[in-house]
Amino acid sequence: MANLEDLAAFVAVVREGGFRGAARATGTSASRLSEALRRLETQLGVRLLHRTTRNVAPTDAGARLLERLRPALSEVESALDVVNGFRDRPAGRLRLNVPVNVAHTILPRIVPPFLAAYPDICVEVIAQDRFVDLVAENCDAGIRYEERLEQDMIAVPIGPRWQRFATAAAPAYLNQRGRPAHPRDLLDHSCLRIRHASGAAPPWQFERDGETVTVDAKGPLVVEIGAAIELAVAAAVAGNGIIFLFEDWLQPYFDRGELEPVLSDWWPGFSGPFLYYSGRRHLPAPLRAFVDFANAMRTKE
Incomplete structure (x- = not known):
């Protein structure tokens, strides 16, 4: 053998x-x-x-x-992990597949205190926005939004239960080019766009009082979703145009006054992300600890 x-x-x-x-x-x-x-x-x-x-x-x-x-091999790992339940502290590897924005805005509030509480667990995070087969990618769990969850997966809420997309620009840019009063005014502005890995750059969508407005924004910069998003944010701070991104991502720039909210009464909202994993296999001790820890943090919030 x-x-x-x-x-x-x-x-x-x-x-x-x-x-x-x-x-x-x-x-x-x-x-x-x-x-x-x-x-x-x-x-x-x-x-x-x-x-x-x-x-x-x-x-x-x-x-x-x-x-x-x-x-x-997955079954072998599960069998060995049963022994983990007899340890004083769970140990092993926890491999997570998450969207880029979750790695940037949500996990920083959860992972550092989790590592402090469970020093024998190593967390490995793969940040990408394509939907993956967790088993094929050898991941213990993933984080995705509700519309992308598979029916046979167990899903538990993680992070904020309500989020929004926000538009923002540097005060200097708005002082020079004017402040949009309606989403259609964005057609006369320089917009900093983010496209998916597939190459699609979806239009910007806004909502208010039951009205939905879709704008095909144009501008001097297009970046692919991922690490290059920070380049788009830097361009917005430098006064190159208006950006459309997760409110949580932009909030620190609002707090410092580097960016100013634009059309805030039109920002569209959506339900927060879920931690999901297969219900067909034994739950590894590191994942079980992470699920319990994330739930406890959410309850406190």
Whole structure:
């Protein structure tokens, strides 16, 4: 029988797209993982990976093995995690897949005190806005908004239960270009836009007293959602135009006077995010601790 650690090394290398990424994710060395793959391929008598200088990909045999291994290794992890329940403090890794805005605005209020309360748990956060298969991505849980939740997932509220999108600009810009009185006035302004990874840049939508107004904003800067959002915020602070973003993200700039709210009585609201995870598997101790901790924080708020 193949060594379980060698099988786990194979899954990690494929999941992370290479030996270096897998080494970082598993806390070992790339050379050790490479040796594990050579040992496994020798024992099985087949090549499992296509290797290039830039990445790796499973062969047909590797893909079939991976398909069967993922659920099996997940069951092994669940079985070992049962022992975690007998510890004084939960230990292990908690891997979360979350939207960029959640990583920026919500998790900073939860993760630092959680780490202080559970020093034996390592939290790994993957921030991306595409919807992923948690099992395939080897994530314990995800955070998404209600319209993107799958029906067979367990979902619990996390963070604020009501949020808004906000429009804002630097006072100097508004003093020079004027302050919009209606969303349609934005058509005469420089707007700083954010597009999805798919390439779509959705129009800006506003609501007031049952009326909905959609504006196809135009302007000098378009950034893809992710780390580049901070560039759009910096451009707004510098006076390059009006930005449309999560109110929570912009609030510190409002507090410091670097940005001024625009059309605040038109800002659209939406329900807050949910922490979700599969109900078909044993709940790992680190995830159980995080769920309880997040619920306790929300109750206090």
